[in-house]
Amino acid sequence: MNTVLAPIGRFLLAPWRGRAWRDLWxxxxxxxxxxLPLGLIGLPWAVFAPTHLPSILACAFLPVLAAVLLGPQxxxxxxxxxxxxxGAQIPRAPHTTRDAASAxxxxxxxxxxxxRHPRTWRxxxxxxxxxxxxxxxxxxxxxxxxxxxxxxxxxGMAIVLGPDWKWLSMATSLALWRxxxxxxxxxxxxxxxxxSVRWDLKFATDLLGPSRAERLARRLTDLxxxxxxxxxxxxxxxxxxxxxxxxxxxxxxxxxxxxxxLARATLKDLPEDARTALAEAHEEAKEALGELRxxxxxxHPVVLExxxxxxxxxxxxxxxxxxxxxxxxVPRRVPPTVEAVAYFMVSEALANVAKHAxxxxxxxxxxxxxxxxxxxxxxDGIGGADAARGSGLTGLAQRAASVDxxxxxxSPVGGPTTVMVELxxxx
Amino acid sequence: MRTVIAxxxxxxxxxxxxxxxxxxxxxxxAVDDAAGLLAAxxxxxxxxxxxxxxxxxxxxxxxxxxxxxxxxxxxxxAIMVLSQYVEERYAADLLSTSTTGVGYLLKDRVxxxxxxxxxxxxxxxxxxxxxxxVVAQLLVRRQNTPLDRLTGREREVLGLMAEGRSNAGIAEKxxxxxxxxxxxxxxxxxxxxxxxxxxxxxxxxxxxxFLERASPTx
Numbered sequence: 001m002n003t004v005l006a007p008i009g010r011f012l013l014a015p016w017r018g019r020a021w022r023d024l025w026x027x028x029x030x031x032x033x034x035x036l037p038l039g040l041i042g043l044p045w046a047v048f049a050p051t052h053l054p055s056i057l058a059c060a061f062l063p064v065l066a067a068v069l070l071g072p073q074x075x076x077x078x079x080x081x082x083x084x085x086x087g088a089q090i091p092r093a094p095h096t097t098r099d100a101a102s103a104x105x106x107x108x109x110x111x112x113x114x115x116r117h118p119r120t121w122r123x124x125x126x127x128x129x130x131x132x133x134x135x136x137x138x139x140x141x142x143x144x145x146x147x148x149x150x151x152x153x154x155x156g157m158a159i160v161l162g163p164d165w166k167w168l169s170m171a172t173s174l175a176l177w178r179x180x181x182x183x184x185x186x187x188x189x190x191x192x193x194x195x196s197v198r199w200d201l202k203f204a205t206d207l208l209g210p211s212r213a214e215r216l217a218r219r220l221t222d223l224x225x226x227x228x229x230x231x232x233x234x235x236x237x238x239x240x241x242x243x244x245x246x247x248x249x250x251x252x253x254x255x256x257x258x259x260x261x262l263a264r265a266t267l268k269d270l271p272e273d274a275r276t277a278l279a280e281a282h283e284e285a286k287e288a289l290g291e292l293r294x295x296x297x298x299x300h301p302v303v304l305e306x307x308x309x310x311x312x313x314x315x316x317x318x319x320x321x322x323x324x325x326x327x328x329x330v331p332r333r334v335p336p337t338v339e340a341v342a343y344f345m346v347s348e349a350l351a352n353v354a355k356h357a358x359x360x361x362x363x364x365x366x367x368x369x370x371x372x373x374x375x376x377x378x379x380d381g382i383g384g385a386d387a388a389r390g391s392g393l394t395g396l397a398q399r400a401a402s403v404d405x406x407x408x409x410x411s412p413v414g415g416p417t418t419v420m421v422e423l424x425x426x427x
Numbered sequence: 428m429r430t431v432i433a434x435x436x437x438x439x440x441x442x443x444x445x446x447x448x449x450x451x452x453x454x455x456x457a458v459d460d461a462a463g464l465l466a467a468x469x470x471x472x473x474x475x476x477x478x479x480x481x482x483x484x485x486x487x488x489x490x491x492x493x494x495x496x497x498x499x500x501x502x503x504x505a506i507m508v509l510s511q512y513v514e515e516r517y518a519a520d521l522l523s524t525s526t527t528g529v530g531y532l533l534k535d536r537v538x539x540x541x542x543x544x545x546x547x548x549x550x551x552x553x554x555x556x557x558x559x560x561v562v563a564q565l566l567v568r569r570q571n572t573p574l575d576r577l578t579g580r581e582r583e584v585l586g587l588m589a590e591g592r593s594n595a596g597i598a599e600k601x602x603x604x605x606x607x608x609x610x611x612x613x614x615x616x617x618x619x620x621x622x623x624x625x626x627x628x629x630x631x632x633x634x635x636x637f638l639e640r641a642s643p644t645x
Binding site: 261296318 | 438439441442449450481486487488511515516534537539540563567
């Protein structure tokens with residue numbers, strides 16, 4: 001029941017709710033602010049009453065220019081009023097390099113820059129058109145509301161206090177209609193006032209706040225930053241795991257394998273099955289060591305951190321089952337995240353070569369091209385690699401994209417295949 | 428044989444000490460960082476040093492750096508560096524001073540006790556012991572050098588030489604006769620322009636030539 005009655009109750013109580021009255025108060029203040037720029041434009045016409053074309057142009061043009069240039073001050077005033085009365089924050093437009101550049105420039109140049117800036121015209125559009133229009137609706141609705149209340153009260157007084165009951169019976173129908181009309185106005189007008197305030201706020205947010213392009217630019221900056229943070233965090237986490245494994249499990253396994261090896265070498269007079277068990281345990285321990293080492297190396301090779309890409313890549317190239325020739329020409333260290341991505345991309349690409357290419361040789365070239373780290377992994381295999389199908393290649397493309405890099409694969413059926421990657425070094 | 432061990436993992440340090448002591452080495456000191464290593468070498472003047480690459484405080488390459496200091500100050504001390512990862516740059520650093528009495532092995536090799544002890548003895552006797560993984564890394568660099576003139580088999584032989592194997596060892600590994608190995612080695616010497624007069628040192632020079640390619644900065 002409540003769900004049905006609540007909206008009706010809200011409707012019936014609208015004229016007596018605090019919010020409606022606050023909005024009415026807001027419309028009054030806002031209208032006063034709207035009159036400022038409008039007055040600025042109207043004033044010369046009232047004072048000088050221009051009749052000739054030049055004076056008409058001057059009267060039309062100069063005040064608009066003044067209103068445009070006073071935009072920031074008017075906007076600040078608006079922002080303050082919105083915040084104080086409605087508690088609404090009009091988002092601030094970001095400072096662009098254009099604004100910063102004009103700060104020290106001579107007055108005329110500053111004005112020119114400002115006149116060219118789209119924000120100036122969006123603000124003028126609000127102060128001269130959208131804001132006043134919304135206020136006008138609000139003022140009309142507010143006037144009707146107050147007038148309706150007064151009329152209704154006056155009629156009620158007449159009905160209750162009117163000494164002449166005959167007049168009442170004669171005028172009943174007319175007074176009743178009037179009272180009804182007043183009642184309707186009293187209930188509808190507050191909604192219109194609230195709506196006008198809402199429009200006003202929407203216009204203000206859209207036109208005084210950052211534009212869509214500015215918001216998108218801002219969002220792009222935020223996303224880029226957060227993505228870089230995520231990529232860095234993942235990288236740091238891999239290093240931590242690598243370090244933990246190195247300092248713990250690996251050392252223990254080496255020690256265990258060594259002790260088993262020692263036992264195997266020294267305990268010669270054990271029964272046959274005990275010796276076999278010992279030998280098996282020793283081999284298992286060595287295999288586990290090898291597996292763990294490969295796993296850790298896949299996480300984040302220490303040598304990459306200590307000695308850079310060249311050293312780390314020679315490690316993977318050496319372990320590739322397909323013979324690899326490697327050439328690295330990277331005279332300076334690039335950011336660690338880029339190094340890590342490059343390392344994994346070469347590692348993955350070589351794994352793909354070994355798995356799918358049926359190649360007899362591969363070549364890895366890595367070089368620095370200005371601010372771009374480029375790498376290419378080429379093989380003489382059967383080709384036909386397709387980034388759209390192979391999940392491994394999709395992973396490579398995503399890896400590159402995680403640092404704004406690009407991946408290109410040339411792999412005609414019949415081969416050969418070349419994977420080319422570009423990674424920007426300034427993140 | 429008097430030995431000093433530098434290894435920061437307690438477990439492994441104790442294990443290595445036990446292994447060496449059971450097999451006839453004398454462990455003069457077992458320390459856990461590079462500074463301790465230098466102090467122990469100063470005091471005990473060992474014949475052999477076994478050092479981990481990654482040690483406190485920075486856990487990067489202090490082992491290598493300490494080994495280089497030992498090489499410079501006490502050239503008669505043989506050094507075996509152990510590492511979780513092998514990296515030919517470290518090997519090149521190590522071999523840049525001299526190629527005698529130096530070893531560089533993956534830590535995992537410790538598990539093959541007999542092979543490991545054999546490598547230790549070889550290094551202490553002035554030989555070299557390079558991990559096969561280091562040697563494999565050296566082969567992947569594309570460079571236009573005399574090394575490119577070598578045939579596949581010759582490269583293999585050179586790789587095994589770099590690991591520190593004797594002709595007999597190489598012959599066994601490649602399943603060929605020792606005379607075939609000697610022939611390959613002679614061919615390698617010719618292709619690398621190593622004069623005949625230097626005898627056995629040519630092996631070391633060939634290996635060094637091999638390593639130099641890996642690291643033009645050293």
